[in-house]
Amino acid sequence: MEDKITKLVEWIQNQVKDAGLKGAIVGVSGGIDSAVVTYLIKRAFPEDSLGIIMPCKSNPKDQEDALKVIEGCGINHHVVDLSNTHETLFNEIEKQLKDKGEWNEEAARLGDANARARLRMTTLYAVANNYGYLVVGTDNAAEWHTGYFTKYGDGGVDLVPLVHFTKGEVRELAKVLGVHDDILTKAPSAGLWEGQSDENEMGTTYNKIDSYLKGEEIPEKDKHIIENMHKRTEHKRHLAAAPPKF
Numbered sequence: 001m002e003d004k005i006t007k008l009v010e011w012i013q014n015q016v017k018d019a020g021l022k023g024a025i026v027g028v029s030g031g032i033d034s035a036v037v038t039y040l041i042k043r044a045f046p047e048d049s050l051g052i053i054m055p056c057k058s059n060p061k062d063q064e065d066a067l068k069v070i071e072g073c074g075i076n077h078h079v080v081d082l083s084n085t086h087e088t089l090f091n092e093i094e095k096q097l098k099d100k101g102e103w104n105e106e107a108a109r110l111g112d113a114n115a116r117a118r119l120r121m122t123t124l125y126a127v128a129n130n131y132g133y134l135v136v137g138t139d140n141a142a143e144w145h146t147g148y149f150t151k152y153g154d155g156g157v158d159l160v161p162l163v164h165f166t167k168g169e170v171r172e173l174a175k176v177l178g179v180h181d182d183i184l185t186k187a188p189s190a191g192l193w194e195g196q197s198d199e200n201e202m203g204t205t206y207n208k209i210d211s212y213l214k215g216e217e218i219p220e221k222d223k224h225i226i227e228n229m230h231k232r233t234e235h236k237r238h239l240a241a242a243p244p245k246f
């Protein structure tokens with residue numbers, strides 16, 4: 001894993017250099033994927049890396065964990081609380097749609113959740129512009145394959161260094177990098193609503209997705225869920241569809 005870490009760090013350095021920029025920025029959630037990316041960008045750019053903690057009606061425990069990541073690797077950081085911004089935006093959307101009698105309560109829950117991820121993306125790009133940094137994403141191979149991310153939200157980034165690493169391999173990277181035990185052992189969550197857990201929402205586990213990606217046998221039910229998610233989210237792995245030139 002040390003060898004892979006060195007290669008990842010060099011790759012990030014080269015990408016930033018090729019872009020003619022100075023460093024890298026990541027959103028630090030208190031979860032393991034962003035912990036690994038935070039440690040990597042700090043290694044790549046000790047003086048030009050930045051972690052941003054962005055609570056959005058989040059559990060305060062997330063921020064405590066995020067600070068363990070920040071302190072663990074010594075990266076510079078800012079906290080930008082998006083709760084009020086999200087409240088203002090969503091109240092206005094809700095008001096407009098309700099006035100027209102077109103508000104769909106159930107669909108709105110996902111829209112509300114995805115808007116949190118997109119506000120984070122907006123924030124990262126605004127801060128990245130200020131410093132001349134690239135925005136680094138945290139998607140791993142399991143999330144990328146299943147499309148388990150918000151299009152133009154946490155999926156809206158410049159680099160995706162972990163995209164070939166299974167969730168298990170991300171855990172290995174985290175151990176070698178020295179990420180705090182509390183983060184190594186917590187359940188993966190997008191933190192988009194109270195009590196959300198990735199595995200509950202997906203209906204399968206990261207272990208099964210990892211096994212599937214490694215070509216191992218997994219139960220038919222899980223295979224079906226993974227293949228269905230992959231198919232439904234194909235659009236997220238491409239640029240916006242364009243017509244042929246007429």
Ligand SMILES: Nc1ncnc2c1ncn2[C@@H]1O[C@H](COP(=O)(O)OP(=O)(O)OC[C@H]2O[C@@H]([n+]3cccc(C(=O)O)c3)[C@H](O)[C@@H]2O)[C@@H](O)[C@H]1O
Pocket residue numbers: 110113114117143147148149150151153154189190191192198201235
């Ligand atoms: N065929 C197609 N061609 C082109 N575009 C298509 C499309 N089908 C849908 N779309 C568009 O895509 C939108 C749906 O995609 P999207 O907005 O991403 O939303 P969606 O995939 O419905 O939801 C995002 C999922 O990712 C999860 N997530 C989000 C963020 C972080 C994490 C995490 O692990 O931390 C997980 C979240 O819990 C949820 O299950 C539609 O509203 C539509 O605009």
Ligand SMILES: Nc1ncnc2c1ncn2[C@@H]1O[C@H](COP(=O)(O)OP(=O)(O)OP(=O)(O)O)[C@@H](O)[C@H]1O
Pocket residue numbers: 026027028029030031032033034035052053054055056058062120138143154187188189190191198
């Ligand atoms: N509160 C937050 N503050 C800053 N960034 C966040 C926050 N919540 C989510 N993010 C960003 O969105 C990304 C996607 O979240 P995701 O849950 O997939 O990763 P994670 O939290 O790092 O790991 P895990 O999947 O184990 O929870 C995070 O890695 C992080 O970059």
Ligand SMILES: [Mg+2]
Pocket residue numbers: 029030031032188189190191
């Ligand atoms: Mg998380």
